[in-house]
Amino acid sequence: MTTLKDIAKHANVSVATVSKYLSLDLAVKKETEARIQAAIKELGYVPNVVAKALKRKETFNVAVIVPKINNLYYSEITSGISQTLGKQHYNLFIYEVDQLNLDEGEILQLMRENMIAGIIFIGLFSDESFKESIRAAVEWEIPVVYANRYISFDGFPLLYPDLVQASKLGTAYLASKGRRRIALVHKRLPDRLLELFAKGYRQAIEEDGEPLLVAIEEGMELSESVIPALAENRIDGVFVLNELSAVYLAKALTKANIRIPEDMAVLSLGNSLISQISTPELTCIDLQNRELGIRSAEIILSQIRKQAFKPVTVLEPSIVERGSV
Amino acid sequence: MTTLKDIAKHANVSVATVSKYLSLDLAVKKETEARIQAAIKELGYVPNVVAKALKRKETFNVAVIVPKINNLYYSEITSGISQTLGKQHYNLFIYEVDQLNLDEGEILQLMRENMIAGIIFIGLFSDESFKESIRAAVEWEIPVVYANRYISFDGFPLLYPDLVQASKLGTAYLASKGRRRIALVHKRLPDRLLELFAKGYRQAIEEDGEPLLVAIEEGMELSESVIPALAENRIDGVFVLNELSAVYLAKALTKANIRIPEDMAVLSLGNSLISQISTPELTCIDLQNRELGIRSAEIILSQIRKQAFKPVTVLEPSIVERGSV
DNA sequence: TTGTATGCGTTATCAA
DNA sequence: TTGATAACGCATACAA
Numbered sequence: 001m002t003t004l005k006d007i008a009k010h011a012n013v014s015v016a017t018v019s020k021y022l023s024l025d026l027a028v029k030k031e032t033e034a035r036i037q038a039a040i041k042e043l044g045y046v047p048n049v050v051a052k053a054l055k056r057k058e059t060f061n062v063a064v065i066v067p068k069i070n071n072l073y074y075s076e077i078t079s080g081i082s083q084t085l086g087k088q089h090y091n092l093f094i095y096e097v098d099q100l101n102l103d104e105g106e107i108l109q110l111m112r113e114n115m116i117a118g119i120i121f122i123g124l125f126s127d128e129s130f131k132e133s134i135r136a137a138v139e140w141e142i143p144v145v146y147a148n149r150y151i152s153f154d155g156f157p158l159l160y161p162d163l164v165q166a167s168k169l170g171t172a173y174l175a176s177k178g179r180r181r182i183a184l185v186h187k188r189l190p191d192r193l194l195e196l197f198a199k200g201y202r203q204a205i206e207e208d209g210e211p212l213l214v215a216i217e218e219g220m221e222l223s224e225s226v227i228p229a230l231a232e233n234r235i236d237g238v239f240v241l242n243e244l245s246a247v248y249l250a251k252a253l254t255k256a257n258i259r260i261p262e263d264m265a266v267l268s269l270g271n272s273l274i275s276q277i278s279t280p281e282l283t284c285i286d287l288q289n290r291e292l293g294i295r296s297a298e299i300i301l302s303q304i305r306k307q308a309f310k311p312v313t314v315l316e317p318s319i320v321e322r323g324s325v
Numbered sequence: 326m327t328t329l330k331d332i333a334k335h336a337n338v339s340v341a342t343v344s345k346y347l348s349l350d351l352a353v354k355k356e357t358e359a360r361i362q363a364a365i366k367e368l369g370y371v372p373n374v375v376a377k378a379l380k381r382k383e384t385f386n387v388a389v390i391v392p393k394i395n396n397l398y399y400s401e402i403t404s405g406i407s408q409t410l411g412k413q414h415y416n417l418f419i420y421e422v423d424q425l426n427l428d429e430g431e432i433l434q435l436m437r438e439n440m441i442a443g444i445i446f447i448g449l450f451s452d453e454s455f456k457e458s459i460r461a462a463v464e465w466e467i468p469v470v471y472a473n474r475y476i477s478f479d480g481f482p483l484l485y486p487d488l489v490q491a492s493k494l495g496t497a498y499l500a501s502k503g504r505r506r507i508a509l510v511h512k513r514l515p516d517r518l519l520e521l522f523a524k525g526y527r528q529a530i531e532e533d534g535e536p537l538l539v540a541i542e543e544g545m546e547l548s549e550s551v552i553p554a555l556a557e558n559r560i561d562g563v564f565v566l567n568e569l570s571a572v573y574l575a576k577a578l579t580k581a582n583i584r585i586p587e588d589m590a591v592l593s594l595g596n597s598l599i600s601q602i603s604t605p606e607l608t609c610i611d612l613q614n615r616e617l618g619i620r621s622a623e624i625i626l627s628q629i630r631k632q633a634f635k636p637v638t639v640l641e642p643s644i645v646e647r648g649s650v
Numbered sequence: 651t652t653g654t655a656t657g658c659g660t661t662a663t664c665a666a
Numbered sequence: 667t668t669g670a671t672a673a674c675g676c677a678t679a680c681a682a
Binding site: 338379 | 667668669670671673674675676
């Protein structure tokens with residue numbers, strides 16, 4: 001392993017000179033520069049980031065804490081993060097919490113041990129314990145970002161899509177296609193979030209009225225069981241607040257000879273590959289997952305660099321038409 | 326930040342004693358132990374892994390080099406890796422090469438800079454440049470594993486599914502369901518791999534004969550264009566060697582009023598979510614992606630620990646029946 | 651423009 | 667059973 005010391009000796013200068021030259025905070029004579037560069041080339045010098053981190057008390061490693069990575073929602077966000085971090089020469093650690101089942105204390109310990117420069121928490125919004133993790137990290141002054149769904153702001157930057165707007169957009173779109181009785185189908189969402197969707201619904205529908213909320217479980221059979229409720233209420237358009245559930249519901253509807261979109265319009269929340277390959281392909285609200293990741297990374301980097309950053313970032317959803325509405 | 330020094334002072338012992346005690350290579354007196362433990366608790370000591378790495382010249386960080394992470398094939402493997410590494414208290418770095426477009430030199434530099442303990446290369450089998458990356462890493466004595474498809478062994482451990490067996494299994498299954506004229510549909514596979522599938526086909530079909538090989542592009546329209554060729558050859562069963570292509574072909578067949586499986590059996594290679602949510606759901610050959618990841622991680626750890634490891638690991642595929650054959 | 655010296659937090663060698 | 671001390675590779679305060 002070639003070190004600065006070797007370079008210094010080979011170039012007949014001091015270690016400090018080489019170090020400062022490489023850190024760009026020292027202008028050296030043309031001739032010295034040439035000798036240093038020659039030494040670096042000849043000896044094949046590669047800087048040791050670990051030593052640098054120890055000295056500087058700061059790494060270039062950012063951790064992503066995610067429930068699981070083999071899921072298009074999470075991996076899309078993560079890919080966005082990776083893209084931004086890579087450009088800025090930061091490394092990306094991944095910790096899958098579902099797999100490793102780490103508690104808050106263990107996560108914090110891991111971060112501190114490894115001198116993680118910043119942490120991006122994705123998801124886990126149904127679990128309250130993650131909030132403790134974040135709080136603990138904040139307490140130790142580790143830059144933190146939370147990206148997923150709206151949660152109450154609590155002293156760390158938040159990023160999430162505008163679900164009210166998503167709901168409004170979706171509902172209005174269904175209405176514009178002549179749908180008069182629209183249901184919001186959800187997969188066990190917390191009330192806090194359901195209320196956001198209901199709000200968007202109300203904004204889109206001029207007449208007073210509340211949406212029909214239908215809870216659904218994932219899977220073919222479970223989706224079938226929800227069809228009678230839709231029929232009873234003479235629903236002609238569903239906005240399914242979970243992409244996979246939307247696909248299964250579409251399957252169940254087709255199986256029950258309910259045509260999409262003629263008899264029932266199906267709108268899905270989320271625009272991953274699965275809406276595309278569903279039969280029929282599903283019109284959906286795109287929540288901008290990759291962008292969510294990109295922006296999360298930007299904010300964590302701003303924090304690390306002690307620059308200003310927005311405490312709350314709300315992403316604007318958009319609609320992707322595919323004919324299921 | 327609390328350091329060993331602080332602990333030592335607080336417990337009235339030397340730094341060396343604390344260090345060795347914590348590394349489990351020193352038995353100390355019960356009383357000393359109690360004092361050390363008390364100090365650790367009181368001061369909230371967290372070991373500094375970075376300093377440890379510098380001293381030991383070895384990190385606990387493993388890098389995964391992957392084309393992209395937002396793809397179920399890659400993320401499933403990665404999740405398997407994450408699972409195994411996590412249990413062994415190793416950290417996982419992710420580098421998305423498609424995103425960052427790093428060349429071989431840059432990858433190696435990154436690995437050396439960060440003192441990466443081992444590298445797992447996934448995929449990129451169509452690209453020859455990755456082989457240079459691997460070779461460079463091997464040259465620098467960094468433990469390496471390659472996981473994806475069969476490539477010629479070249480001095481580093483390989484992991485891949487048994488594609489001949491997969492093809493044999495699939496073909497035999499199609500035949501067992503009464504299919505007499507079977508085509509292998511592939512998405513621009515290199516000849517090297519096509520030959521493996523042809524071999525498996527031959528092993529399954531007793532009579533002499535070669536499979537009809539049909540090249541296909543991904544996407545609905547492109548899949549449609551392949552249907553005439555299937556009709557001309559009176560094909561009654563297709564084994565599609567790419568999961569996404571299988572889904573699109575199934576769509577195209579349905580649209581062309583060709584019933585699955587009555588008129589055409591469709592078998593897919595790969596068992597991610599998309600085969601499950603396709604309409605109809607696709608019977609497939611499971612290539613054991615998660616297991617591939619788990620085993621890759623095990624082998625990289627063996628290398629890191631200077632233990633014996635298998636140079637080649639071949640995974641046995643299995644069939645998952647869903648009624649499309 | 652360059653060099654000397656110290657220390658980041660840990661492990662490891664040697665001695666006690 | 668314990669301690670003193672020298673590295674690991676680098677950055678930086680201070681000198682020259």
